[in-house]
Amino acid sequence: MRAVLCGYYGMGNGGDEALLASLLQMLPPGVTPVVLSGNPTLTQRQYGVEAKPRKALATLLALRQGDAFIWGGGSLMQDATSWLNPYYYGGLMVLAQTLGRKTVAWAQGVGPLTRPWSRALARYGYRHCHGVSVRDAASAQQLAQWQVPVWMAPDPVWALESKPVEGLWDLPAPRVAVAVRSHRWFTPARLEQFAKALADFQQATRTCILLVPFHPAQDLAIATAIQQHLVGPNHLFQLSDPRQLKGLFRGVEMTIAMRLHGLIMAAAAGSRCFALNYDPKVGQLMVDLDLPGWQLSPNAPNAIGDPWPPTPTDMCQIWLKHYANGDPPSADQIQSRVDRALIHQDLLQEILG
Incomplete structure (x- = not known):
């Protein structure tokens, strides 16, 4: 067939x-x-x-x-x-x-x-x-x-096989991944605030920041702009193989992401996740996993997530609290979603097998 x-x-x-x-x-x-x-x-x-x-x-x-x-x-x-x-x-x-x-x-x-x-x-x-x-x-x-x-069923990427990423384990630990994208609500002012807060967070935690543009055409310029604010160890990963993208999060303590599949891959790897909600699909995942995060929409009263913080200091303090005290998804939560994601495979087998 x-x-x-x-x-x-x-x-x-x-x-x-x-x-x-x-x-x-x-x-x-x-x-x-x-x-x-x-x-x-x-x-x-x-x-x-x-x-x-x-x-x-x-x-x-x-x-x-x-x-x-x-x-x-x-x-x-x-x-x-x-x-x-x-x-x-x-x-x-x-x-x-x-x-x-x-x-x-x-x-x-x-x-x-x-x-x-x-x-x-x-x-x-x-x-x-x-x-x-x-x-x-x-x-x-x-x-x-x-x-x-x-x-x-949950997104099938929960069940995607992962591959190791060359050079990842040579970078200093602990590591924090950042996967953001361009969007009209992620304004230049918000990007500047975000980058300053991330630099402060890195200094406080002594973490290595991994910048992960999922769609370089949209994300690379933002990742590069953020990287210019960082004075501690950092690395920008451009990975074309999605199995390597998923493998990247195996070495990450915490992930800050707008990208839906950045959050899914990070959660599947047991990383603490913090979401930037720009789309209902991100909000749905936040509800499913009880993820903390901020809503980017300026006028969506029912959007999932807390309001965007007023200052870089406020942002940094929220991240520090989650880094120190937040819980990653449990092994049972992860396995449950991996198992149920295979329902998409069952459908293919029933129709095409």
């Missing part, structure tokens, strides 16, 4: 690459993946799989030659970042269904969908899938309203 895998793959985003690596890890034996990628050469070299351009006639040819279409994972069907997302992903799903392929919506995060046509397209696509799995309760609730049966 040839299965066409469609997501935000080959675009340089470590979180989406982690979803792809998890999906490849969970495919049933006998299923040959064909990945739609923004960089087919890199995807083919990195994972040893066949890859096709994600925006070309090759995509249509791949669908015609395939037996199945897997949509996901992640927040593909949402129009918050661009109206093109549901148009592109929903269009491919409907095309695959029209061609009579087995279709799976895998490890989905549904919404927000603010436009009537995007909601209608999403509802049609999900209702005609052979199987659907989601990674959060809000997505399951939305699909239940559309009368779509779903499998719900």
Whole structure:
């Protein structure tokens, strides 16, 4: 069986690459993946799989030659970042269904969908899938309203295999990882405040700071700006292999992250986590794991997390308290989520096995 895998793959985003690596890890034996990628050469070299351009006639040819279409994972069907997302992903799903392929919506995060046509397209696509799995309760609730049966499980990256990172253990311990991204709510003033607070925190704790840009196109400039404020030991890691990204957090005492998969990888490795909540998916993880953190939205009264602190000193003191007294996820919490994340694998086995 040839299965066409469609997501935000080959675009340089470590979180989406982690979803792809998890999906490849969970495919049933006998299923040959064909990945739609923004960089087919890199995807083919990195994972040893066949890859096709994600925006070309090759995509249509791949669908015609395939037996199945897997949509996901992640927040593909949402129009918050661009109206093109549901148009592109929903269009491919409907095309695959029209061609009579087995279709799976895998490890989905549904919404927000603010436009009537995007909601209608999403509802049609999900209702005609052979199987659907989601990674959060809000997505399951939305699909239940559309009368779509779903499998719900934690994000599959919980179960992603990790790889060691060369040079990590040569850096001084203890180590603290930082994974932030550009966003309109993470303003230049807030970035300056954050960097000063992190420098003070490093001086107080004598930690080595690991800067981890998950999506260098968005994160590298911010990581470099923060690095310029640090006077203690630090290292900026640019890792293209998501299994190494996950392995990085095995050597980390505490993680401060905006990136959802930075928090998931850190929690899975037993690191203390502190979240910067810019998106509902981050807030949902904070609730699930009872994580401390701050909300970045300036006008979201129901957002998860405490208000953004007024000064670098306040920020530093909160981090110091969590570093000294905060609890990492327990072994039982971690194993429970790893085990339940394999439900996404069970779905693939039932539909494609």
